[in-house]
Amino acid sequence: MSIDNYVKIFKALGEPSRLRMLKLLSVRPMYVCELEKVLQMSQPRISQHLRVMKHAGLVTERKEAQRTFYALKIDYLDEQFKELLEFFHADLESLPLFTGENQRFKELEEDCGVAQCKEGKIDAVKIKQEA
Amino acid sequence: MSIDNYVKIFKALGEPSRLRMLKLLSVRPMYVCELEKVLQMSQPRISQHLRVMKHAGLVTERKEAQRTFYALKIDYLDEQFKELLEFFHADLESLPLFTGENQRFKELEEDCGVAQCKEGKIDAVKIKQEA
């Protein structure tokens, strides 16, 4: 688990051209020139988006003579989605990357009964009822 | 299902500050001033990221006197993730937004036996074996 890794994956997914490409690759692996035809985009545009997705770990590439064959790593995608949902359900304490947040979060919880954020205190009791 | 909707969600998730905020909101709903303290970010920065996430449908806001109370819509997140995995497993034909791609994809498949992308033909038989 790494925030940066999730960010890289979601950045890769958060672009319409790339989502369309990924959907096509989900049908079957394809060559760049095929994607070019089906998506009607310029070749450099396709290659650049494929590079982003490769770096995010979402596709594999394989050279075949002059061609390059790209395939969606659907298992990786499934796995990462599952992992992220677990991330959202995990305790703060179990996440090494959130030690600072966890510390400050606890301080907030300890200062109950005073409804002032400015002095670092807040009515945490009331908040818990609402949540 | 809408590509643009997915894109909006993934754009919102594809930023480290926002991912951290969402994780905190997964612990419990929080006020802006609390997020400010725990994340140690400036207030406008927090508000702006919250706005992005609200527009993506990932959080709800509720006014409470001067404060605003933000909550993660975990059910929506779960639902959208599930939907996207279904999107990747769906037939091209069942996706209304991909009629153009589907058409051109079929043309590609029909031109079997000729390994030339330039003339719109490709060795689709070979490709199917590999995939």
Place this chain on the structure above:
DNA sequence: AACTTATATAATAATATTATTATACACGGA
């Protein structure tokens, strides 16, 4: 009423992303 707190928003500057154009390079065929 004046002051403080909490939040949102506008304006700005800095940075990142995207698409196009131009170029380079590898491979196979004539």
Place this chain on the structure above:
DNA sequence: TCCGTGTATAATAATATTATTATATAAGTT
């Protein structure tokens, strides 16, 4: 060996995103 095909990459211009600073608004407090 020269040419066409397929792909990657660099350079550029256009656009979008991000964080900060400054300001506005609204609600509680004295």
